[in-house]
Amino acid sequence: MPGSPANSISATTRICAVYGHPVKHSASPALQNAGIVALELNWRYLAFDVHPDDLAEAIRGAQAMKYIGLNLTVPHKLLAYELVDELDESARTWGAVNTIRFEGQDDAGEWVSLGELPVDYEGDIRTKGFNTDADAIVRSLCEDLGAELKGATVVLLGAGGAGRVAALRLAAEGVKSIRLVNRTESKAVAVQNEIRETYPDVNATAGYPDDQKADILLNATSLGLKDGDASPLDESRFSVNGAPKVYDMIYRPAETPFLARAREAGAQTANGLGMLLYQGTAALEIWTGRIAPVEVMRAALRKEVYGN
Ligand code: ATR
Numbered sequence: 001m002p003g004s005p006a007n008s009i010s011a012t013t014r015i016c017a018v019y020g021h022p023v024k025h026s027a028s029p030a031l032q033n034a035g036i037v038a039l040e041l042n043w044r045y046l047a048f049d050v051h052p053d054d055l056a057e058a059i060r061g062a063q064a065m066k067y068i069g070l071n072l073t074v075p076h077k078l079l080a081y082e083l084v085d086e087l088d089e090s091a092r093t094w095g096a097v098n099t100i101r102f103e104g105q106d107d108a109g110e111w112v113s114l115g116e117l118p119v120d121y122e123g124d125i126r127t128k129g130f131n132t133d134a135d136a137i138v139r140s141l142c143e144d145l146g147a148e149l150k151g152a153t154v155v156l157l158g159a160g161g162a163g164r165v166a167a168l169r170l171a172a173e174g175v176k177s178i179r180l181v182n183r184t185e186s187k188a189v190a191v192q193n194e195i196r197e198t199y200p201d202v203n204a205t206a207g208y209p210d211d212q213k214a215d216i217l218l219n220a221t222s223l224g225l226k227d228g229d230a231s232p233l234d235e236s237r238f239s240v241n242g243a244p245k246v247y248d249m250i251y252r253p254a255e256t257p258f259l260a261r262a263r264e265a266g267a268q269t270a271n272g273l274g275m276l277l278y279q280g281t282a283a284l285e286i287w288t289g290r291i292a293p294v295e296v297m298r299a300a301l302r303k304e305v306y307g308n
Contacts, residue, residue: 013043035292050076093172096133155218159182177202
């Protein structure tokens with residue numbers, strides 16, 4: 001790397017950032033800076049609290065300052081979809097943008113990451129939106145829970161933003177059936193209908209399965225985030241013994257009461273830290289064009305979130 005050593009800020013240090021509102025609890029700076037250091041890049045990753053009304057301006061400002069890339073977190077992922085110049089297939093498929101890459105043109109006229117161009121690049125810059133959340137769910141279920149998704153039967157709790165993307169991504173992966181459970185049933189029915197239309201081979205139905213069985217039980221609701229939250233699972237409708245593999249997208253606390261119940265009932269369990277990790281490693285790969293140092297980033301994330 002030309003310029004200063006990777007560990008000191010200089011006039012050639014490049015910036016990535018996460019925009020959210022609120023953002024102060026984001027673990028992404030710890031996660032990404034660990035990866036950046038391991039790759040010996042003269043980059044820094046910062047977090048900015050950006051109000052939705054200011055999102056367009058904040059993205060334009062980053063573009064003008066030749067940032068390398070951005071992550072978008074709550075509540076910006078849908079709005080960013082409308083604001084970028086180009087959409088990667090991942091963003092188009094899942095309908096949300098959580099990663100932006102600023103791109104310039106190389107000598108052959110190809111659009112590439114600004115991270116691969118000189119710091120004094122002067123040509124046009126465009127924004128390209130990606131979604132790394134959806135694949136991260138599948139990767140975490142496979143790697144952290146050892147789940148075999150093709151042909152699996154799934155009970156999915158939650159049909160909000162995260163639940164919808166998980167349901168569609170699992171359908172794309174070829175699960176056999178998905179039962180969609182949500183407090184507001186109309187949202188579960190809407191996701192059911194979306195799956196039936198796009199993935200007709202998948203048996204999607206709103207509500208708990210009659211046979212009280214599933215290969216995978218997945219919580220995508222926000223229940224369990226706060227002390228004293230009710231369980232996302234109605235055990236009069238589906239016993240926690242009904243699924244051998246149970247996943248909770250919540251990672252703070254590390255073990256929600258729902259996940260503890262499942263573990264005590266003998267299920268194999270995993271929390272959502274892997275999802276957070278893999279959406280981040282994928283973003284770093286999009287910006288750098290290099291393989292992300294997953295284990296270094298996992299350790300940094302664990303330390304940031306759990307202090308060990
Ligand atoms: P996210 O982007 O994290 O998915 P969201 O779109 O607000 O956030 O979705 C939150 C999910 O948690 C929804 O499934 C929501 O159910 P509703 O669609 O009925 O709102 C669920 N949820 C939140 N609070 C809940 C509660 N007290 N009881 C049951 N479900 C709840």
